Amino acid sequence: MNTKKINVACFGEVLWDKFMDGNRRAGGAPFNVAYHLSKMEIEAYMISSVGKDALGIELLEKIQNWKIPTEGIQESTQYPTSQVLATLDENNEAQYEIVDQVAWDYIESQPSDIVKVANSDALVFGTLAARNATSRNTLLELVEASPYNIFDINLRPPHFDVALIKQLLHHTNLAKFNKAELRLILDFLDKSYQNEVDSIRFIQDTFGIKEVIVSKGSKGAIYAYEDVIYHYPTIPITVKDTVGSGDSFLAGFISKSLEKGSSAEEIMSNAVSLGAFITSKEGACPDYSLSDFLAFRDQHNVKPIPELI
Template identity: 30%
Template sequence: MSTGALVVGEALVDEVVTDSTVSRYPGGSPANVALGLARLDVVTRLHTMIGDDSDGELVRRHLADSGVALTPESATDRPTSRAIATVGADGSATYRFALGWEPRRLEALGDPAIIHTGSLGAFLEPGSGVTLDIIRRGRAAGALISFDPNIRPSLIVDADRSREQFTELALASNLTKLSDEDAEFLFPGTSIESVVDRLVDSGIAVVGVTLGSGGAILASGTHRAHIPADAVTVADTVGAGDSFMAALIWSITVEDGGWDGHAVSESRLLAAGTRAARAAAITVSRTGADLPTLSDLRAVSPTR
């Protein structure tokens, strides 16, 4: 019987720089999603690259404390990657990176019900080929596939190639979520509504686009749901999209009786989007990518 989630992609250390402080936190978009799923009581494994160094130990402890298991193949003799996030006065973050992505092939997938990937692990070569191989094998084995491109333009060498990679992974997925910034990079000059329609028409069962303070749009088949953002005092935006993604996966695939991979009703889209927006609001109210637990999420009432 299929169970739990397998997440594929980078794990790293975020150095968060403000005018007055420099703080270090475990991060990486796929690792954050893995942590978010585990904190929502989903049994979760992460396939990544973590070095045998102090940064790697920080990441390992952080993931283990929330119940995320690493695949044995995640160990590497390379340095653990870093992302330097500079936080502006409005709480928004810009990034630069010191990283590599050359994961080992994962021979045995196990039998996960959900496989998620995204961000650098989906686009950065040579490891992007390993990621796509896992997604294709998982889809063929019946896993539900989720994908969040989380584009980092400063790391994209070939924009056209990255758009091809996005298309390959998006068409292999059941659930694809992107930000409005991702949408502009991938589909320049195209309206958000048209991007959503294009992705749904391509056969993706559920599509989401986050719009920052403008909330989000979720779509499935002919159904559309517009999700307002929760009102919250922002500490920083690190991990906000990852928190939304983890809660969306959990809400669609676990809550309300689960999901068969087909079109989702408008009422379920609205419920899932509301939970995901609530999770993102909790995260941005905290410093760093400190994603909510299931009890956190259920204890907070949204403020619209």
Template identity: 40%
Template sequence: MKPKITVFGEMLWDMLPSGKQPGGAPMNVAIHLKNFGMNPAFISRVGDDDLGVELMEYLTNQEFNTDYIQTGITHLTGIVKVNLTDKTEVTYKIVQPVAWDYIQTTPENILLVKDSDVFVFGTLSVRSEQSRNALFELLNEAKLKVFDVNIRPPHLDRATTEFLLQQADIVKVNEQELNTVCGWFGIQPEVETQMKFLYERFHLKLVCVTLGADGAVVLSGNGFHRQGGYVVEVQDTIGSGDSFLAMFLKEYISGSSIPQALQKACAVGALVASYSGATPKISEAELDQFITIKQ
């Protein structure tokens, strides 16, 4: 029986120079989990507008579970203006307020989280009081809590981020986010030192840091685990870290070793970066062939 995974957070349209594409880190993670053979549930909110209808149609066409996505009539569906001047360092202008700022707690999503084996959440959706309160309530019901630290200035609050770190079991960050968080505590920018600090300070089970083209490193109770990067021709890095997290989680909770999970996660993150957009569908066959060729 497949583990039950619930993802909480923003869903939106990335407005790219080439046109709009579905996005939002939590939705990207959920879509990649679905593409990797899992059946995640997703708690979010869209507006009662054309963009909301189109986003829901996109998910429905992928046979994605939309049962827990709310529709509001007051606020518009979220959009993000994406700057791709540097393909490896994408920047975002995130419109506020929008529908996903107003995710509500319901009896249905409380039961959903109680029944889930894994609960995935990030930082951006807690920029608003409504969604923040909903997340905090759901965290009380969650089992294995996975915190994707997805810092998008100016949408960052130190006290809230620290609270979420205290709630988490597994934390995934990139190198810049690691520097930001550890800088609050005066920890010098050396990756393993910073990881050990987070692991011990917040009593975590795993800390996972993505290093871009240099791969990733995980700290667990068995020490550090490293995986080098895979060289690809980068189209853009949108969704690369989200696909990494989805694959790592899928492998980890399915019983793979951390080195095995890291290898597949780094490979799929590189493959996604070789496509345009956040959620290209990567098949197991394509992934296995890619790893074989690159070894």
């Protein structure tokens, strides 16, 4: 697919999502991005930590079976592998109960990871894994080393710090929000919400960010590149669940945007299509082939629309 192998590092939580039916599935927002990047034939490198326990061993085996490198995933003897209780509401929207003092709260800085990030095409990170000082300090080192920072805001109240979000935004090349997160960040900045375009312009100007994505679920998505804004509809599908849908959208965006010669239309079509494709399946990391996804994307042939949706 690519003449030169694209390398993307993802920093943050890897964990087990535990569902009310007793099933558990590998997850964590940055890991979900890494999983889908790997499916898109991108070389994804995960920087995280699991416990040196039965759940950690099982999680590492699963990741290895998915052909995703695990050398950046540390094993903690002090803190357990993370488990998150995931529930689905009547609209199949996911809610999470997140336990603290787990292995990915204590991701240590490693010289090998800094070198890996410095030689990658991009670094993907969010806010959740920065809730603890150890992982937060490691992230700040990686952000300084990275040539291209992708900040998936991914707010999980109360696990975020406004001052840190502002600091990270000042080091961000591409910022991704959902609509609720965009409004919340504006509140933090004492900026009244007018409309999406005005909000995006404010974020770009305040933090010097060229690229901003706003995902809006069933109402599509917006991509701003400097002064140009693209509006995209969603693909009508039967929703299985929304676990990891934003992560797959971001992976679809990244995989095409880092491919030389891709147009904004191709990038957003890929992003919207992968988000819809995964939402029509169960779980954040369902099994699928690249050819399955490409057939879905080409069948729907998403086009931009000229006005806000």
